[in-house]
Structures are given as structure tokens and as C-alpha cells.
Amino acid sequence: MHRRPLFAHVSAHVLALATALLCAGAAQAQDKVTFATNWKAQAAHGGFYQAVADGTYKKFGLDVTIQQGGPQVNNRPLLPAGRIDFLMTGNLLHSFDNVKNKVPTVVVAAMFQKDPQALMAHPGQGYEKFENLKNAPLALIAKDGQFSWWQWLKVTHGFKDEALKPYNYNLAPFLANPKAIQQGYSVAEPIYIENQGKFKPVVHLLADHGFSTYSTLIEARTDTVKNKPELVQRFVDASAIGWVNYLYGNRKAASALMIKDNPEMSEAEMEASVALMKGQGIVDSGEAASNGVGAMSAARIKDFYEQMVKAGLYKAGEVDLSQVATLQFVNKKVGQDIKAKLGAK
Structure with a gap:
């Protein structure tokens, strides 16, 4: 009988053991990361869920838990307390406040080139031109908006407080008054208005009229950036790729994860929101179109701060802009090759 040499059995065993140890080592190499958002799961968070769903974070050695926000x-x-590793924030105003108040956080990427903050109006009421919105007799604006971007609208575009009424996130007053204008998140409220009011609203992005902040920022602690820059780079790169795949690839698994976290959402609503994100250039426009999703520039951060100084939100020199964001992790064209392969439609 032909017998296999003993050393062959030993070699095979050693090889199998070595492979198992390598796999175990790879599994152990996954860095656990908690990333928190600022609201319930929705399409505007889709790129992050995509990177979880399709394994992109894992490919970058990250075991990411997404912790959703909410009312x-x-x-x-x-984040500053060390309970989470990364935080998704709304726009640069939060980051300016952090620096002003000496909160040890810094922006490491901006996933949205445009803030989706918008003003909406009924069609056929003369509001198709942005400059006519300031003449509306009723402007439904939430309190936080009244004390932030509304001040910019007054100084820059001539809006007046006389029209102000608080927006309580109920569409009924707006739907009932065709002459009213209302604030909205441009990738969400227009969908709700069309569903409830049976018409497509006129939507004006503030970003298209000079409100130059980035949005959907990723913030990290300053000590994380200093001590674990390689971890930050992997999270930023994987998130950028997640956004490319979410916008242009198969996003069904990401949608399922978001619906699991937030059952109020539906796949149809998220698809409608993705269409708006694409059409409005929320993610993939401006600097991101050439430098990759997440791109930022010091010049644009400075421009937005100067606008907010003119609006009276800050004093000149009050915020050290060099502490607001770091550009070391972005502008590297990450994901551009994937976008080209997917066709970027």
C-alpha cells in the first residue's frame, strides 16, 4: 500500500495551523470603532451604512458600530468624553462653537459638499426666483435656524423678521398657506410635501446662494488625530468609498440596515432621497468631484466663517480656524476609481 510520507502530514497540519493563526490574527486586528450620527438612520447617512453592509470598513480593518441619534x-x-470615536455633525457652525468653547475635537472630513438646508415654497406663487422669497408674508423657521442661518439671510439677502413664525416640524401650516415659505432638509421634506400635499415644492438650497458651509462632517477627538492618525485615515477612506458605493452601486443591503435601525423609513423614501442628493450635488460636487468624497479646503472654511462674522454670529478672530479642521486625511481622490467603474450615473 502506498503511504504518504509523515512529513507531508506534518507539513499540511502546520500549514493549516498557520493559516488558522493568520485568520485569527486578522480577526483580532479589527479595530473596534463607534461612530455616532446626529439623527435617526436615513438616506443622508447612507454611505456609512453602506460601508458596514458591504464590508468596506472590515476591509480597512475596522469593526464599526453606528450609533444613531434622534430627538x-x-x-x-x-465624543469629547471618549464614549464614541467619531461623530457625524451637521455643519461648520458646530465646529466653530467647539473651537470657541475649547472642546477638543476637530473635523477630519466633510461628506457633503453642500448643506441640504433649504427654503421651500408652493409652485406658481412667484417664488421660483430665490430673491422673491424675502417678500413672503410667512416664513416658518425653527428656533435654531432663526438664530443661525436666518441671520445670514437677513444680512446677505434682505430677509425680515416680520415674516417669522416658528416651524414645529409639522407641515400642515405650510400646506394650508400657498404664500408661505418654510425651511426644510432638501433631501427629505420635499418628499413628505409631495406625499402629503400632492405637489412638488419649489426648493432653494441655501448652498446655491452663498451659504458655503460643508455638511455631514466627521469629527474626531484631537488626541485621536494625534495618536492614531492611521486609524482616522482608514475610517475616512472607508467612509468615502462607502458613499461612492451607496450613490452609484447596489445599496439594498445598506437600506435594510437603516430600516432595521429606523423602521419609520422605507426603501422607496430612501431611493427618492438618493435621487435628490444626486440631483442637487449634495455629496459629489465642488471639491469632491475632483478630490474625492470628503474633500475640504481651508479657503472655503475661512469664507464661511467670514460670512458668519458679517451675520453677527461670531466676532472676527474669535475662532482659531486652524483648529477647526485638518486636511491631512482628505483630498486624496479616494473612491474616484470605483466611481469611474460604476459609471457614476
Whole structure:
């Protein structure tokens, strides 16, 4: 009988053991990361969920848990407290405040080139031109908006406080008054208005009229940037690729994860939101079109701060802009090759 040499059995065993150890080592090499958002799961968070769903984070050695926000959840203090590793924030105003108040956080990427903050109006009421919105007799604006970008609208575009009424996130007053204008998140409220009011609203992005902040920022602690820059780079790169795949690839698995976290959402609503994100150039426009998703520039951060100084939100020199964001992790064209392969439609 032909017998296999003993050393062959030993070699095979050693090889199998070595392979198992390598796999175990790879599994152990996954860095656990908690990333918190500022609201319930929705299409505007889709790129991050995509990177979880399709394994992009894992390919970058990251075991990422997404911790969603919501009306009764404030994830912002958890970042400086060390309870989470990265935080998704709304726009640069939060980051300016952090630097002003000496909160040890810094922006490491901007996933949205345009802030989706918008003003909406009924069609056929003379509001198709942005400059006519300031003449509306009723402007439904939430309190936080009244004390931030509304001040910019007054100084820059001549809006007046006389029209102000608080927006309480109920569409009924707007739907009932064809002469009213209302604030909205441009990738969400237009969908709700069309569903409830049976018409497509006129939508004016503030970003298209000079409100130059980035949005959907990723913030990290300054000590993380200093001590674990390689971890930050992997998270930023994987998130950028997640956004490319979410916008241009198969996003069904990401949608399923978001619906699991937030059952109020539907796949149809998220698809409609993705269409708006694409059409409005929210993610993939401006600097991102050439430098990759997440791109930022010091010049644009400075421009937005100067606008906010003119609006009276800050004093000149009050915020050290060099502490607001770091560009070391962005502008590297990450994901551009994937976008080309997917066709970027």
C-alpha cells in the first residue's frame, strides 16, 4: 500500500495551523470603532451604512458600530468624553462653537459638499426666483435656524423678521398657506410635501446662494488625530468609498440596515432621497468631484466663517480656524476609481 510520507502530514497540519493563526490574527486586528450620527438612520447617512453592509470598513480593518441619534438622543457630548470615536455633525457652525468653547475635537472630513438646508415654497406663487422669497408674508423657521442661518439671510439677502413664525416640524401650516415659505432638509421634506400635499415644492438650497458651509462632517477627538492618525485615515477612506458605493452601486443591503435601525423609513423614501442628493450635488460636487468624497479646503472654511462674522454670529478672530479642521486625511481622490467603474450615473 502506498503511504504518504509523515512529513507531508506534518507539513499540511502546520500549514493549516498557520493559516488558522493568520485568520485569527486578522480577526483580532479589527479595530473596534463607534461612530455616532446626529439623527435617526436615513438616506443622508447612507454611505456609512453602506460601508458596514458591504464590508468596506472590515476591509480597512475596522469593526464599526453606528450609533444613531434622534430627538431624545444627543450624541455630541459623547465624543469629547471618549464614549464614541467619531461623530457625524451637521455643519461648520458646530465646529466653530467647539473651537470657541475649547472642546477638543476637530473635523477630519466633510461628506457633503453642500448643506441640504433649504427654503421651500408652493409652485406658481412667484417664488421660483430665490430673491422673491424675502417678500413672503410667512416664513416658518425653527428656533435654531432663526438664530443661525436666518441671520445670514437677513444680512446677505434682505430677509425680515416680520415674516417669522416658528416651524414645529409639522407641515400642515405650510400646506394650508400657498404664500408661505418654510425651511426644510432638501433631501427629505420635499418628499413628505409631495406625499402629503400632492405637489412638488419649489426648493432653494441655501448652498446655491452663498451659504458655503460643508455638511455631514466627521469629527474626531484631537488626541485621536494625534495618536492614531492611521486609524482616522482608514475610517475616512472607508467612509468615502462607502458613499461612492451607496450613490452609484447596489445599496439594498445598506437600506435594510437603516430600516432595521429606523423602521419609520422605507426603501422607496430612501431611493427618492438618493435621487435628490444626486440631483442637487449634495455629496459629489465642488471639491469632491475632483478630490474625492470628503474633500475640504481651508479657503472655503475661512469664507464661511467670514460670512458668519458679517451675520453677527461670531466676532472676527474669535475662532482659531486652524483648529477647526485638518486636511491631512482628505483630498486624496479616494473612491474616484470605483466611481469611474460604476459609471457614476
